[in-house]
Amino acid sequence: MISAFLILLLVWVCASLMLLLGFHGRTMRALWLEPTLGLPVVIVESDDWGVGPRSDAEMLARIAATLAGIRDAVGRAPVMTLGLVVGHPDGPAILASGLARYSRRLLDEPSFAPIVATMRAGCDAGVFALQWHGLEHCWPDSLVARARRSDELKRWLADPEARSEALPSALQSRWLDTSELPSRPLERSEIDGAVAEEAAVLARLFGRVPSVAVPNTFVWNDDVERAWCKAGVTCIVTPGRRFEGRDASGALAQFTRTLRNGDSSAGGAVYVVRDDYFEPNRGHRAEQVWQAVAKKRLLGRPALFETHRENFIAAPEAASAALAELERALRGLIERHPDLRFMSTAELADHLSDPASPMRERVVGARLQVFLRRIALEASCARLLKYSGLGLALRLLLWAPHSGIRV
Ligand SMILES: [Zn+2]
Incomplete structure (x- = not known):
């Protein structure tokens, strides 16, 4: 009786594993090959900094001072990346041309000098790292073209204090023609020209081109990647997927690729995945940050938190509350993970592409455990895991009672 049960169990396990390998073999291979970090890594990825009022410089200085007061076990302060948008449409000039000609303001104007100086000082102090986010947060x-038939956009252009965050979502994608929806891809020559122009402005402002690029709204394609890599980009920040278009409603079209930490791009850059979020003005709290890092640790993955300038340029009270919550989140992380490491995204990319990195887990047993957890939480395998019963078996095998999560 018992032996019959064991045989049945064995047949069930073998059949389920064969199904998993048959349907998801490529995914499982990718999950095994994705680098496994042996220590928790935390990076605060903040986007959209650039042209703005003088108060932006004051807020950046406060952020830098707060970060500099926090240290990990090896004495490193947390790094907040600054996704740079170094230009802004010059609305009054565009309107004065009767919407016939595009003009822009650039971050190298003297009135923006305090912002640039604060960014540079934060980089020197090791608390900021510059990232390439676009010359504008739109395709000019x-x-x-859209402003010619939209009173709302004409009002946006006429407002000297208008921020790119207030543009319609589809227009915030830089690497697309969204003059009509659904969007159309840009010509390769247009992309090459725009990337070269951006690179020149970034080099003039900061002495070099950032080695990390963050596509606006995570819409980009191979042509953009190749142009970036030619200009000096070696790492691309992604949400784990690549989007290449906008549908008729302006929403992101179905993603075209799944990307994992350490994968290589068409131009040879390393992808990193940023899929945790800290937008305090949208209700995210330190507790969610702690939970996300505990989970990423179990998966051997870095925790990259997406945040935006808009949290810190809000009304003074809300901006101060956002900064205080960021500090609480980071200090709480060090208490919970004394071995945690802060670093820039460029440094993380080096660890991901170097098999000899001291950050990488080498013990096969530990890697295997991480691999099984990754399978258990892989969305594309979820249905098969559920109906085969393998998901339940993995849960029983890997349940982590002290982590605050259950795989
Ligand atoms: Zn952005």
């Missing part, structure tokens, strides 16, 4: 021709 799309903005002008």
Whole structure:
């Protein structure tokens, strides 16, 4: 009786594993090959900094001072990346041309000098790291074409204090023609020209081109990657997927690729995955940050938290509350993970592409455990795991009672 049961169990396990390998073999291989970090890594990835009022410089200085007061076990302060948007449409000039010609303001104007100086000082102090986010947070021709038939966009252009965050979502994608929806891809020559122009402005402002790029709204394609890599980019920040278009409603079209930490791009850059979020003005709290890092640790993955300038340029009270919550989150992380490491995204990319990195887990047993957890939480395998019963078996095997999560 018992032996019959064991045989049945064995047949069930073998059949389920064969199904898993048959349907998801490529995914499982990718999950095994994705680098496993042996220590928790935390990076605060903040986007959209650039042209703005003088108060932005004051807020950046407060953020830098707060970060500099926090240290990990090896004495490193947390790094907040600054996704740079170094230009802004010059609305009054565009309107004065009768929407016939595009003009922009650049971050190298003297009035923006305090912002640039604060960014540079934060980089020197090791608390900021510059990332390439775009010359504008839009494709200029799309903005002008849409403004010709939109009073709302004409009002946006006329407002000297208008921020790119207030543009319609589809227009915030830089690497697309969104003058009509659904969007159309840009010509390769247009992309090459725009990337070269951006690289020149970034080099003029900061002495070099950032080695990390963050596509606006995570919409980009191979042509953009190749142009970035040619200009000096060696790492691309992604949400784990690549989007290449906008549908008729302006929403992101179905993603075209799944990306994992350490994968290589068409131009040879390393992808990193940023899929945790800390937007305090949208209700995210330190507790969620702690939970996310505990989970990422179990998966041997870094925790990259997406945040945006808009949290810190809000009304003074809300901006101060956002900064205080960031500090509480980071200090709480060090209490919970004394071995945690802060670093820039460029440094993380080096660890991901170097098999000899001291950050990488080498013990096969530990890697195997991480691998099984990754399978258990892989969305594309969820249905098969559920109906085969393998998911339940993995849960019983890997349940982590002290982590605050259950796989
Ligand atoms: Zn952005």
